[in-house]
Amino acid sequence: MARVVSISSKFRDLTGGLDGLDVDARSVRELLRLLEARFPGLGEMVEAEMSLAIDGEIHQDALMEPLGPASEVVLIPRISGG
Amino acid sequence: MSDGNQPPSSLKVVGTRPIRPDGVDKVTGRAQFGADFHLPGMLTGRIKRSPHAHARIVKIDTSAAEKLPGVKAVVTGADLDVGAGGDIEAGEHAAAMKDVAANCLASGKVFYQGHAVAAVAATSPEIAADALDLIEVIYEVLPHVVDVDEAMAPGAPVLHDDMFTKGVTPKPAKASNVAQKHVMGRGDVAGAFAAAAVVVEGRYTTAAVHQGYIEPHACVAAWGADGQSTIWCSSQGQFLVRAMTARILNMPLSDIKVIPAEIGGGFGGKTTVYLEPVALALSRKCGRPVKLVMSREEVFLASGPTSGSSMDVRLAATKDGKITAAEMTLRYQAGAFAGSPVNLGCMTAFACYDVEHLALVGYDVVSNRPKVAAYRAPGAPMAAFAVESAIDDLARKLKMDPIDLRILNAVKDGAKTVYGATVRYSAFIETLQAVKAHPHYQSKLKAGQARGVAAGFWFNIGGESSAAVHVDEDGGATVVSSNPDIGGSRASMAMMAAETLGLPIERVRCTVADTTSIGFSGSTGGSRVTFATGMAVVEAAQKVVADLKRRAAQTWECDLAHVEWKDGVATCLDPSKDAKPLSLKALAGKSAKTGGPIAAEVSLNAQGAAAGYGVHVCDLEIDPETGRTTILRYTAAQDVGRAIHPAYVEGQLQGGAAQGVGWALNEEYVYNAKGLLDNASFLDYRMPVASDLPMIDTILVEAKPNPRHPYGAKGVGEVPIVPPLAAVANAISAVVGQRMTSLPLSPAKVLAAGKAP
Numbered sequence: 110m111a112r113v114v115s116i117s118s119k120f121r122d123l124t125g126g127l128d129g130l131d132v133d134a135r136s137v138r139e140l141l142r143l144l145e146a147r148f149p150g151l152g153e154m155v156e157a158e159m160s161l162a163i164d165g166e167i168h169q170d171a172l173m174e175p176l177g178p179a180s181e182v183v184l185i186p187r188i189s190g191g
Numbered sequence: 192m193s194d195g196n197q198p199p200s201s202l203k204v205v206g207t208r209p210i211r212p213d214g215v216d217k218v219t220g221r222a223q224f225g226a227d228f229h230l231p232g233m234l235t236g237r238i239k240r241s242p243h244a245h246a247r248i249v250k251i252d253t254s255a256a257e258k259l260p261g262v263k264a265v266v267t268g269a270d271l272d273v274g275a276g277g278d279i280e281a282g283e284h285a286a287a288m289k290d291v292a293a294n295c296l297a298s299g300k301v302f303y304q305g306h307a308v309a310a311v312a313a314t315s316p317e318i319a320a321d322a323l324d325l326i327e328v329i330y331e332v333l334p335h336v337v338d339v340d341e342a343m344a345p346g347a348p349v350l351h352d353d354m355f356t357k358g359v360t361p362k363p364a365k366a367s368n369v370a371q372k373h374v375m376g377r378g379d380v381a382g383a384f385a386a387a388a389v390v391v392e393g394r395y396t397t398a399a400v401h402q403g404y405i406e407p408h409a410c411v412a413a414w415g416a417d418g419q420s421t422i423w424c425s426s427q428g429q430f431l432v433r434a435m436t437a438r439i440l441n442m443p444l445s446d447i448k449v450i451p452a453e454i455g456g457g458f459g460g461k462t463t464v465y466l467e468p469v470a471l472a473l474s475r476k477c478g479r480p481v482k483l484v485m486s487r488e489e490v491f492l493a494s495g496p497t498s499g500s501s502m503d504v505r506l507a508a509t510k511d512g513k514i515t516a517a518e519m520t521l522r523y524q525a526g527a528f529a530g531s532p533v534n535l536g537c538m539t540a541f542a543c544y545d546v547e548h549l550a551l552v553g554y555d556v557v558s559n560r561p562k563v564a565a566y567r568a569p570g571a572p573m574a575a576f577a578v579e580s581a582i583d584d585l586a587r588k589l590k591m592d593p594i595d596l597r598i599l600n601a602v603k604d605g606a607k608t609v610y611g612a613t614v615r616y617s618a619f620i621e622t623l624q625a626v627k628a629h630p631h632y633q634s635k636l637k638a639g640q641a642r643g644v645a646a647g648f649w650f651n652i653g654g655e656s657s658a659a660v661h662v663d664e665d666g667g668a669t670v671v672s673s674n675p676d677i678g679g680s681r682a683s684m685a686m687m688a689a690e691t692l693g694l695p696i697e698r699v700r701c702t703v704a705d706t707t708s709i710g711f712s713g714s715t716g717g718s719r720v721t722f723a724t725g726m727a728v729v730e731a732a733q734k735v736v737a738d739l740k741r742r743a744a745q746t747w748e749c750d751l752a753h754v755e756w757k758d759g760v761a762t763c764l765d766p767s768k769d770a771k772p773l774s775l776k777a778l779a780g781k782s783a784k785t786g787g788p789i790a791a792e793v794s795l796n797a798q799g800a801a802a803g804y805g806v807h808v809c810d811l812e813i814d815p816e817t818g819r820t821t822i823l824r825y826t827a828a829q830d831v832g833r834a835i836h837p838a839y840v841e842g843q844l845q846g847g848a849a850q851g852v853g854w855a856l857n858e859e860y861v862y863n864a865k866g867l868l869d870n871a872s873f874l875d876y877r878m879p880v881a882s883d884l885p886m887i888d889t890i891l892v893e894a895k896p897n898p899r900h901p902y903g904a905k906g907v908g909e910v911p912i913v914p915p916l917a918a919v920a921n922a923i924s925a926v927v928g929q930r931m932t933s934l935p936l937s938p939a940k941v942l943a944a945g946k947a948p
Binding site for chain 1: 653
């Protein structure tokens with residue numbers, strides 16, 4: 110089970126106030142699909158607006174990235190720069 | 192000068208200092224910038240701008256202008272067709288395209304002085320100017336607000352009737368100027384403050400400042416009779432210009448070709464569009480090429496500065512100086528449309544420190560100013576100003592050395608940031624130690640002088656990039672980059688290719704391609720190009736080397752495993768063969784006979800960027816009569832991974848420090864009571880010039896190269912603008928004997944503190 114947590118208030122809005130949840134996903138693609146199924150709009154929002162810190166490393170647009178059975182996935186606002 | 196570690200001796204090109212490839216063209220005036228393009232039949236475009244800070248557009252009548260001889264086209268917001276809008280990834284975050292379009296040409300309301308309302312294309316600049324005067328715009332002037340705190344106050348004029356604060360549950364019933372509230376944190380902040388031995392707190396403000404690039408925004412757009420259009424422009428991303436222009440004009444991407452010009456500075460401010468869709472809309476209307484060039488006044492009035500801010504910060508610590516908790520509220524100006532970098536301010540504020548209990552709240556606030564644009568490390572310098580000032584207060588309260596206090600609290604690998612990433616490959620502590628050991632920090636100050644120290648952080652990013660490497664028939668190579676060269680990337684791309692191929696740097700050239708000549712790339716920003724596009728270059732060069740080895744094996748009729756590639760030469764390791772080594776030049780000369788041209792292109796989405804940390808030290812004194820601050824000595828140290836071209840990296844540190852000093856001392860947007868900008872020129876908007884600054888010394892800390900990059904590079908362009916605001920303010924506070932909390936620390940403000948020596 111990947112542990113998904115977020116610092117985003119949008120995450121709490123879409124999950125009814127949750128700060129984190131467990132998802133049985135083996136890749137980012139599967140994670141987004143399961144998030145969308147559980148909380149409509151969440152998977153789409155994460156794909157469009159968020160980066161993922163997977164076990165501490167930030168990934169952007171990394172649908173194919175594998176997730177381990179104990180992976181921690183932190184949803185964070187997308188980071189760009191100047 | 193650099194006194195960082197030397198690169199590994201195995202590297203022959205990376206870590207050296209070849210002469211910059213764009214230098215001769217720039218110093219001889221031959222470089223082609225955005226405004227330098229001319230096409231046959233080209234028209235002059237001009238933009239009519241709002242004289243009001245906030246007004247409803249009752250009517251725009253362009254008929255008289257259209258009848259003026261020599262006027263070929265007039266457009267307004269009605270000529271843009273952004274359709275469903277949507278977002279496009281841009282400088283600070285995803286840009287809402289409806290807002291970008293409304294910023295290019297207003298629709299319904301104007302939100303700041305200088306907001307574009309119409310544009311003309313004419314056969315001469317004089318006719319274009321006359322035509323602007325003939326465009327009649329009737330406004331209903333509305334109350335305005337420019338200050339971020341006033342914009343949040345009850346009863347403030349509301350800019351957008353449909354703006355309901357996001358991030359608040361339940362959704363607010365009333366529209367307001369707060370576009371979004373960001374909340375992040377962890378732990379038991381209240382409990383930690385209750386148990387604290389020491390608490391420091393303060394309220395800080397910073398002014399809106401402009402990126403101040405030398406080259407104004409400029410473009411030429413030509414609508415083709417077959418629907419194929421071309422744009423020549425100066426920007427930080429030709430693909431971004433194509434995407435935004437296509438969306439705003441409802442065109443397919445493939446119908447627009449964007450050719451990047453040389454760029455005279457961007458610093459984040461050229462990660463959006465202002466002119467390109469307007470110029471192409473004009474060209475579409477009249478069928479002739481149109482050039483639009485902003486004046487310096489237009490650059491100040493209508494292109495993005497970065498946010499001004501107000502912030503409250505509190506720190507709790509033990510009597511030994513361990514910071515146990517922090518709380519902070521950040522309020523950032525977004526300008527006319529939502530989208531300040533306040534979330535990045537929240538994420539970076541305490542990124543240098545390992546603090547167990549944290550609570551941050553950020554507010555993204557619109558007001559009657561130009562929409563902010565990215566500026567080096569968007570959002571981080573303001574937050575660092577407040578946090579690093581508070582840490583300076585803590586050091587003074589505890590009578591601790593400010594570097595020792597920071598070392599005690601510094602993040603180490605394995606620590607968890609407030610935004611979720613785990614700290615990896617960081618050399619923050621090594622950077623602090625390098626500063627402490629530096630002769631500057633060891634030197635004594637004279638009476639009346641003071642020293643300030645501050646630190647800074649930036650994430651750095653990777654992302655999508657493309658690059659190609661072509662081997663020339665004479666044994667040289669050309670690198671085709673997908674990113675405009677703002678900070679020396681042509682040099683670093685060529686150097687990484689040369690290193691990988693085994694060629695001397697003089698045999699490798701790098702060019703920046705248009706949108707039809709290379710695969711997609713994200714913009715030049717986020718300190719990503721040397722890391723991400725560099726990764727694409729190295730992978731393309733590695734493919735070329737693999738191809739060269741295959742051709743050598745084919746020539747010698749030996750097993751590929753017996754071919755070694757070293758220093759640009761293939762050697763046969765099969766003892767049964769009497770094969771002479773084959774150089775890259777020899778293989779290139781025979782390429783037609785061994786399979787044709789030798790080239791490779793790689794497109795990738797680079798992951799694994801490593802964050803950067805900076806520590807700056809500033810010595811200064813203040814003229815007791817005028818309040819003028821003189822910077823006496825300045826040193827910038829940074830965790831850079833490995834410097835590909837150390838001189839360019841040092842230049843990044845020096846440039847960031849210079850811009851940060853300007854932010855700290857002089858720069859600000861000054862508005863009058865009518866909400867109009869009083870200092871829209873370099874005469875009145877005071878940026879530092881060479882005579883204002885001493886030579887800025889640099890320390891490149893190469894203790895921890897990034898293992899996720901072939902040569903260990905970390906982004907370096909953004910970190911150096913983060914520490915200077917507080918480094919300067921901490922020193923001035925020491926001189927005047929009180930905490931200085933409001934930037935810029937202009938002579939008048941320093942004198943008003945009343946305690947100048």
